[in-house]
Amino acid sequence: MPKEGSSMPATTQTAPQAGSPAARSVRSPFGKYWALDPDMTFLNHGSYGVCPLPVREAQDRYRALMEQEPVRWFMSLLERHMDISRARLSELLRCPPECIGFLPNATVAISTILHSIDWRPGDEILVNDHEYMSVINELNRLGHRRGVRAVMPALPFPVRSSDQILGAILSGVTPRTRLVIISHITSPTAMVLPVEQIVSALRQRGIMTLVDGAHAPGCIPVDIQAIGCTYYVATLHKWLCTPKGAGFMYAHPSTHGALRPLALSSRGHQPHPTRPLYLRDFDYLGTDDYSPIACVPDAIEFWSNVVPGGLAEVMRRNHEMAVEARGLLCSVLGQVPACPDSMLPTMATIPLPPLPERYRNAPTVYGDPLQDRLVNEHRIQVPVWTSDLFGLRFLRISSQIYNTLDEYRYLAEVLRRELEREQR
Structure with a gap:
């Protein structure tokens, strides 16, 4: 398998308009190794993983x-x-x-x-x-x-x-x-x-x-x-x-x-x-x-060959992307990071406002009406849930090498609008 360059995939400086085709088309060059749905912004590698084509x-x-x-x-x-x-x-x-x-x-x-x-x-x-x-x-x-x-x-x-x-x-x-x-x-x-x-x-x-x-x-x-x-x-x-x-x-x-x-x-x-x-x-x-x-x-x-530096370099890049994406989401949503950057892996959890009472008995496919709307209306796959053990509501992003910061910018803008919609 040919090795990619050592620099992070380039991303644009401004987010495409939420819900626009351009927002969903921003892809990493590393995405060619996975057969992900091209119409879905997939930010949930952590739940089940995705197996690359060579494997x-x-x-x-x-x-x-x-x-x-x-x-x-x-x-x-x-x-x-x-x-x-x-x-x-x-x-x-x-x-x-x-x-x-x-x-x-x-x-x-x-x-x-x-x-x-x-x-x-x-x-x-x-x-x-x-x-x-x-x-x-x-x-x-x-x-x-x-x-x-x-x-x-x-x-x-x-x-x-x-x-x-x-x-x-x-x-x-x-x-x-x-x-x-x-x-x-x-x-x-x-x-x-x-x-x-x-x-x-x-x-x-x-x-x-x-x-x-x-x-x-x-x-x-x-x-x-x-x-x-x-x-x-x-x-x-x-x-x-x-x-x-x-x-x-x-x-x-x-x-x-x-x-x-x-x-x-x-x-x-x-x-x-x-x-x-x-x-x-x-x-x-x-x-x-x-x-x-x-x-x-x-x-x-596969991981030894995908970039110079192998798996160690991939983990470093993914961690840096998770830190930057969390900072972006917290800034847009007015949230404070819940743990130091040093405790982040290649995922990050962002606290969300509690689910409004009128939504709590609504039937859902994914467990939270917000996640249903993200998937069905905006083609974003990212988990949203309320903990069964301590009651807080979260959104958890994953950062894999096929993701780009533009995808998190798109998520941030969509989330801002959807959370405002919940409070109306």
Whole structure:
């Protein structure tokens, strides 16, 4: 793949009129690598990711190999591809390859870990109010089944420094705390949390830690060994841009004996002559399409070649764009940034006025009438929601290399008009 120039894609100095065709046609030259809808201003890479065309082509090749001779694929080639993907991923994330188990996504990985621990009634799991809702749902189910109690300290928001985050989490620790779950990047509020400091403080107290890194690989540098957590989980189809269905868990070697998949495959009773139980179990979970995981090296290679400097340069550019786009939106909407620039990844959350009462029972496709209008009337895809846990209403932008600042200028002008419309 040819490398692009090292300068940021040029953008115009003034925003096209909101709703005009010109506003939607402003594109980055890097957009050629993605098959996004040309009529949509897509500012929501963070929710599901978008797989670039070269990686999709690689997936087609793996699928063809599988369908050409499925028995050979599942009984001979699959383990080899798992090992190749594990080796490349471990280099990127700085952890031993034998500690990586592949799973479809971070949600399944967290559930797998939670159900592998020998809980006692009254044990506490500490999780904060900025965690992803699927984690809260799983903890509620675990509490009903096993008598485990979820403790949820509130994180300060807006926040002035990462030290406030550390203090808030440690304030919830009690003698019954056995596990703390923390996001590397919070999903609802798009903040990078100080996981190294948090994990270090908890390790000194003898408490296990599970870092939910769903948004982290490909978004910010990740060094699992430096973090020192018991478990680290992530989804790779978001910012690393694999096909959907590639996730993983890192588990400290001391936990491998207790970790089993939620469903055991037909091979679950058979010792493997050359593979430990942990890899045997998680390399084959049953008949499925493992091509997203086989594509991990291809996704890493894509990012190595898209610009000089590779993935590190892409992450730097995307972070700078997120900072600038947040500043633009806050200025137009009269909002104050909710966290320091240093805590931003390649996303940013902008607080919005509460949803007016007359809209609260309106049927919506996307969960908030404002997001419906942005999609249907202005062809802008960006998430808007009110937190189930702490009640604030947000808009969250993502910055990927295929975006330009003109797209955020367009969003800012449309938002200004739509929020004025809500208050009439």
